[in-house]
Amino acid sequence: MSRSPCVSDNDGEGGILALMALLGVKKQQRPTIVAFGLFGAALIYGDGAITPAISVLSALEGLNMATPALQHYVVPAAVRSCSHCLQSSQEGRRRSGDFLAR
Numbered sequence: 001m002s003r004s005p006c007v008s009d010n011d012g013e014g015g016i017l018a019l020m021a022l023l024g025v026k027k028q029q030r031p032t033i034v035a036f037g038l039f040g041a042a043l044i045y046g047d048g049a050i051t052p053a054i055s056v057l058s059a060l061e062g063l064n065m066a067t068p069a070l071q072h073y074v075v076p077a078a079v080r081s082c083s084h085c086l087q088s089s090q091e092g093r094r095r096s097g098d099f100l101a102r
Helices: 016-024 030-066 068-100
Strands: none
Touching: 016 030, 030 068
């Protein structure tokens, strides 16, 4: 069974973090590992940023089916909803940390 030159694993583990863990082990492949790692990390961050916004927007766009008169309020409501979620998640993390630190 032949292996592709792009196949890299960390003791059978895969994923971006396992790929980045190989930086100290595979010295001659370091530039390739860094390039793939940065590309993968960018995809992960992009996915984490856009998925909640798309979910909120598509849920609010369902209002167009029920009442087309609310069409002008969909985007402002989505922005407000996402902003509220981000603010409350920051506060929630702080409260959780304070509670667990006791």
